[in-house]
Amino acid sequence: KQIFSDGWVSGLVLANGVFVGNGAHGLIRSTDDGEQWECVLKDEGGFYRTSVIDGGFAAVRLAGIWRTSADNFPQRTFTSKDSGKTWKRLDKATIPIQAIRQLEQAEHFLFCSQKAGIFRSSDEGKSWNLIKSFKGIAEPMRLELSVSGNKIFVVKVFDGC
Secondary structure (H helix, E strand, O other): OOOOOOOOEEEEEEEOOEEEEEEOOEEEEEOOOOOOOEEEEEOOOOEEEEEEEOOEEEEEEEEOOOOEOOEOOOOOEEEEOOOOOOOEEOOHHHOOOOOOOEEEEEOOEEEEEEOOEEEEEOOOOOOOEEEEEOOOOOOOEEEEEEEEOOEEEEEEEEOOO
16 A cells, blocks of 8 residues: 655665655655654755664765755765654764765764765764775765674665666
8 A cells, every 4th residue: 555645755764663764855754654754854855865873863965955055065964863853963074075875883883985985983973984995986886885783895886867
């Protein structure tokens, strides 16, 4: 049965009985197996990559209207520790690079990927260290992270439509 009809949905993740996904109008959330949805981070036209971290959620904005007069920093990385009810933007000053593609967790570390390599944080994203450089990744490739227990895997994949 169809349970959502207000545009498209992608990047759906589940943690502790709560669904969070990327919708046509921003991040959406459901606590009743998808019967009802609410927009929890309105962003007309944005596209997010969602993941589960530390029992909560992370969302990295990958596409959309990047610059407004109020905010000229294009990176949009958010975390939620309350089952997706509220979202906190990671401090702009601590983001190692502006083109984060993904945010994942393995044990107590956060990992983010971008074209230059893989970064790791041991303090919930307050500071980052480059742990693996991937210099020379040709366009249109990107790094994709996958976590299994305490292991993290990195794959180069095509980055196009």
